[in-house]
Amino acid sequence: MDWIPPLSEAQVNTEENAEQLQFGPVFSDASVAEPLLICEVAQVLKQKRAEGPAEATAAAALGPVFAQATEYVERFDAFKTPEAAKAVRARLERHSELHAFERAQLANLLPETAAEAKTVIPSLKGKIDDDALNVLLSDLAALVES
Amino acid sequence: MGFFLVDLKRTVTVAPRHLHAKIHDHAIHRLVTLVEGTTSGQYGYIISVVEVRRPLPPAVIQPGTGAALFALRYRALVFRPFVGEVLDGVVSTVTRHGVFVAVGPLRVFVSAKNVPGDMEYDESEQCYVSAVQGSEDRLEVNTPVRLRLVGMRRDATELAAVGTMHTDYLGSLG
Structure with a gap:
């Protein structure tokens, strides 16, 4: 059940630095984690909302994290289509x-x-x-x- | 920026009363309700489960409870900030000590000494105003800004970050 392996102190503090492209054990592996463009995130979120039960209130019904992400993506998505x-x-x-x-x-x-x-x-x-x-x-x- | 599609694993428990023809739907539903909207230090904010790897693995019956355990593999949309990364965000709170910037679900604190160098706190209007003559530049609630993350605390269930706008090309997005 424990899906978050405990992190050592060293992992928390030293192994990550986006300026040097160090993304820690999980996100360094290109086959596991794929960085997305904001415009692509917008597509994923839109699809998720379309699948949701109540269209009108979907963003809020899917929880605060989803709502905040949606708001963010809509604001900063430069490529709308x-x-x-x-x-x-x-x-x-x-x-x-x-x-x-x-x-x-x-x-x-x-x-x-x-x-x-x-x-x-x-x-x-x-x-x-x-x-x-x-x-x-x-x-x-x-x-x-x- | 900071958004990733990532392959994750999670074991879900399905109670014995759900062990019927729709057991797989139930397992997936359970996964979605368990992980969506959660925050973890390692994977960041899990925004949405995009796809569950099929076919589902055979379940294991848990001795004692009779529940079925599914070790599911799934692909999720996550927001995972990294130290050193440059991000756009929106000012959510302005105080004398600095500003809080919302970058999606993440709140980043930028202390007063890390706002752009030419900016001063204006007590009466509760915003940061550029001291450069004739400049309209100001930081107030709802201003879009660009910042660099300089520090992050990652607990098991929470992320907290500190940023700077003190170097070139950072600050108000005008």
Whole structure:
């Protein structure tokens, strides 16, 4: 029944750092955990709501965590349509040199310049040159629903 | 950001009175009610069960109670923040000591010394206002902001985080 294995002190404090792409034992494994873009989360939540019993009050009926996540996703989802979400994902997949987490962060934070991207996602430094990154960023910006 | 689809395991108990043709539906329903909306230090906020791996494994009968134990494997949508990550959020509370930012279900505290460097607390309006002349920049309730997580406490059932907006490209999203 105990589905949360106890964590050692060291695991809690030292092994995680998104700046160095350290995500602890569970989330480092790409076959187990897959980072999602906000626009993809929106699709998942929408589907869940559609399956729910009472459509009108669904978000609240599914509990506070679900409601807060829904509110958050609606507010920060830059790509409103499923088609745009697919296009963003396809564009990101062309950069296989980037970590899945970095790709998700690029689409979620939508930095305007390569310098900004490398400041908010420090692990990008040395992985991708500024020109390629700028092209990627402007392609992503072009997909944003205006 | 911080949203993941992750494969998880959970053993659920099905009481003997439910051991009938719809036992699998019941086991899945039980899983959903048990895990959705919960928080754990390791997996973060479990928002939704997306898919239960089928076929369900054979159940084991628990000696003594006669209940069936299903070791289910499922895929869930979770929100799991990491230290060092940059996140967008919405200011929920402003105090003299700092601001609280809601990032979905997670509340992040940004202390007054970690708000953007040019901002001062305005006692009368209860918000942080940029001291730069002519700047409209302010932090008040409902302002969208970008922050970096600098610390997190993870208990078995709770997450609490501290963030900063003190470096470049962080702060109010205008």
